[in-house]
Each structure stands twice: as structure tokens, then as C-alpha cells.
Amino acid sequence: MFGLTFEKLLIIGVIAVFLLGPERLPHYAAKLGQLVRSLRDLANGAKDRMREEMGPDFDDVDWKKLDPRQYDPRRIIREALIDEDPFAQPERPTVARAAVNENSAxxxxxxxxxxxxxxxxxxxxxxxT
Structure with missing residues (x-):
């Protein structure tokens, strides 16, 4: 979680004890607990709303495929440029001829x-000249 190890969290806690003091620390710890709880409820509410709006298809979605960390522009371009059927014969393009204007300069x-x-x-x- 953000590169925080147990030792770093312990140091942050000790600094908080010295800065806030023993009188205000329980109050701020309760506020932090409320914040974490409200964020968890917000995330669960969004998840429930998505499940409700998408219906039964919500469980069929491959969420790992939609992960932005999987974005590779080279792969996307390569897949877009490669034809689906490599053995298919390309169609010959048809060229439309314009009508000839007899009064052109x-x-x-x-x-x-x-x-x-x-x-x-x-x-x-x-x-x-």
C-alpha cells in the first residue's frame, strides 16, 4: 500500500503521538476510523449500484482486462492492423471515374x-508577360 511498510507506519504513529498529544489522539483516531469506514461504504455502494445496473452480466465481466495497467499501445495497434483471417484474399479496390468536362480549360x-x-x-x- 503506497510503499508503506510496518516500520514506516510505526514511525508515522509515533510522530502523530508527539504532535497531537495524548489528549487529542483518541479523537483523531476515531475520526480516521470514521473516514475509513465511510470510504469502504462508498466503494461498496458503488459496487452494488454497478451490479444492480448491469444485472447478471456484472459477474461475467473480466475486470482484469479493463485494468489500465494492462494497457499496451503497441499490442493494441498490432491487433488493430492485423486482419482477422490471414488467408483471405484482399478485395480489389474499385476506382470511380469522374465524368469528363468537355469545356474544361x-x-x-x-x-x-x-x-x-x-x-x-x-x-x-x-x-x-
Missing amino acids: YLQRKRKREALGAGEPAPFDAEA
């Missing part, structure tokens, strides 16, 4: 180039 320039004769120079626009 590219096709208009191409038609003009084709309309030029073999010896004709390309049109020149002096204002464009």
Missing part, C-alpha cells in the same frame, strides 16, 4: 494546339 487548349498547323507558331500574348 485543359481540353480547350488541347483543341487549339491540335487546330494549329504543323508549321504555325504557337499563339503569343504580349500582355501576359
Whole structure:
């Protein structure tokens, strides 16, 4: 529990006796007992509420699987990228062709180039440069 050993807890207790004094120590010990009891009741209440809301499926849940300490991002990504059936043939993607716009600027320039004769120079626009 948080790396606390018996010796450390004993030292904390001795320091508490000196700081609080023998008159106030029983009062604070009772308060600590009430706090621990209320936290235990809170945890049990949450557990009972989960059991009530989940119904009979509560006992079937593998809680160790949901433990955040089991989180390994490399394993999760590897499982997500691997196909379920390694022998399945991949489907060939289908490519949808877009409709050709006959009035596009590219096709208009191409038609003009084709309309030029073999010896004709390309049109020149002096204002464009």
C-alpha cells in the first residue's frame, strides 16, 4: 500500500503521538476510523449500484482486462492492423471515374494546339508577360 511498510507506519504513529498529544489522539483516531469506514461504504455502494445496473452480466465481466495497467499501445495497434483471417484474399479496390468536362480549360487548349498547323507558331500574348 503506497510503499508503506510496518516500520514506516510505526514511525508515522509515533510522530502523530508527539504532535497531537495524548489528549487529542483518541479523537483523531476515531475520526480516521470514521473516514475509513465511510470510504469502504462508498466503494461498496458503488459496487452494488454497478451490479444492480448491469444485472447478471456484472459477474461475467473480466475486470482484469479493463485494468489500465494492462494497457499496451503497441499490442493494441498490432491487433488493430492485423486482419482477422490471414488467408483471405484482399478485395480489389474499385476506382470511380469522374465524368469528363468537355469545356474544361485543359481540353480547350488541347483543341487549339491540335487546330494549329504543323508549321504555325504557337499563339503569343504580349500582355501576359
